[in-house]
Amino acid sequence: MCQKNKFKIALCQTLVEDNKENNIKRVVKLIEEAVDNGAKIISLGEMFNCPYRNDAFKIYAEEEGKSETLNILSSIAKEKGVYIIGGSVPEKEGEKYYNTSFVFDKEGKIVGKHRKVHLFDIDIKDRVKMKESDTFSYGKNITVFDTQYCKVGIAICYDMRFPEIFRIMVQKGVKLIIVPAAFNYVTGPAHWEIIIRGRAMDNQVYFCAVSPARNENESYLAYGHSIICDPFGKILGELDEKEGILYSEIDLDYLEKVRSELPLLKHRRLDLYSVNEK
Numbered sequence: 001m002c003q004k005n006k007f008k009i010a011l012c013q014t015l016v017e018d019n020k021e022n023n024i025k026r027v028v029k030l031i032e033e034a035v036d037n038g039a040k041i042i043s044l045g046e047m048f049n050c051p052y053r054n055d056a057f058k059i060y061a062e063e064e065g066k067s068e069t070l071n072i073l074s075s076i077a078k079e080k081g082v083y084i085i086g087g088s089v090p091e092k093e094g095e096k097y098y099n100t101s102f103v104f105d106k107e108g109k110i111v112g113k114h115r116k117v118h119l120f121d122i123d124i125k126d127r128v129k130m131k132e133s134d135t136f137s138y139g140k141n142i143t144v145f146d147t148q149y150c151k152v153g154i155a156i157c158y159d160m161r162f163p164e165i166f167r168i169m170v171q172k173g174v175k176l177i178i179v180p181a182a183f184n185y186v187t188g189p190a191h192w193e194i195i196i197r198g199r200a201m202d203n204q205v206y207f208c209a210v211s212p213a214r215n216e217n218e219s220y221l222a223y224g225h226s227i228i229c230d231p232f233g234k235i236l237g238e239l240d241e242k243e244g245i246l247y248s249e250i251d252l253d254y255l256e257k258v259r260s261e262l263p264l265l266k267h268r269r270l271d272l273y274s275v276n277e278k
C-alpha cells in the first residue's frame with residue numbers, strides 16, 4: 001500500500017537518437033518498467049524525444065493539443081494511474097519555440113508546464129558550445145504543481161544553476177524538485193553533483209535531476225548520471241552515463257525531521273536579503 005508521505009520515484013534515463021519514434025518507444029518501455037516496479041512519480045530527461053541540437057529542435061517541435069508525444073504520455077499516465085514529468089520537448093507555439101516540460105497527473109491531464117527560463121548560451125572554448133536562444137524563446141514562469149503527495153517544483157537543466165528560483169519554490173511549499181537536465185561531458189563532472197547537493201541541502205528538499213543517456217554518435221555528449229538527493233544533502237542514488245532507471249523512496253516524514261532538527265528555513269533573516277539589483 002502506498003502511504004501519502006512515502007512513495008517511490010523513478011527517473012528514466014533514455015538514449016536519444018535522431019529518430020523520434022524510437023525515442024518514444026524507449027521512453028514507453030522504461031515508464032512501463034518503472035510502473036511495474038511500483039513508481040508513483042516518473043520523470044524523463046531533457047529533450048527525451050529529440051537530439052539536443054539547434055538543427056533538430058524545430059524539426060522535432062510539436063504543438064500542445066496536436067502533439068503525438070504528449071498524447072502518448074497522457075495515455076500512459078491515465079492507464080497506469082501515475083504522475084509523469086515529461087522531461088522536456090521542443091514546443092512550438094505560433095512563431096515561437098520553447099524548451100518545455102509538460103507534467104501529467106494520474107488522469108492524464110496536464111497539471112504543470114514549465115518553459116526553460118534560463119537558456120543555455122555558452123562557449124567553453126574548443127569543448128562545448130551551445131546557443132539555445134538561436135532557437136528557443138525564454139519561459140517566463142517559475143513552475144510548481146500539486147500532487148496527492150506534496151507540492152512539486154519543476155525547472156529545466158541550466159535553470160538549476162540559478163538558486164533564486166528554488167528558494168521561491170520552497171517559499172511556495174515545494175518539498176520535491178525535479179529537473180530534467182542534459183549537462184555534458186565538461187560541465188557534468190565539474191558541477192552536476194555539487195549543484196544538486198547544494199540545492200537539496202539549502203532548501204531541505206528532495207532534489208532529482210534526470211538526464212538522457214550519453215549517445216556517443218551525437219555532437220552533444222550528455223553527462224547522464226541521473227541523481228536523487230535527500231533534504232540533508234545525501235545522494236540516495238546515481239546512474240552512470242548509460243540507459244537505465246533510478247529509483248528511490250521519497251519520505252516526507254524524514255524531510256520534516258530534517259527541517260525541524262536543523263531549522264535553516266526558519267532561521268532565514270528575511271529582513272536582510274533584499275537588494276535593488278538592476
Ligand SMILES: NC(=O)CC(=O)C(=O)O
Nearest residue numbers: 120157158182183184187
Ligand atoms: N544543457 C543545459 O541547459 C545546461 C548545462 O549543460 C550546464 O549548465 O552545464
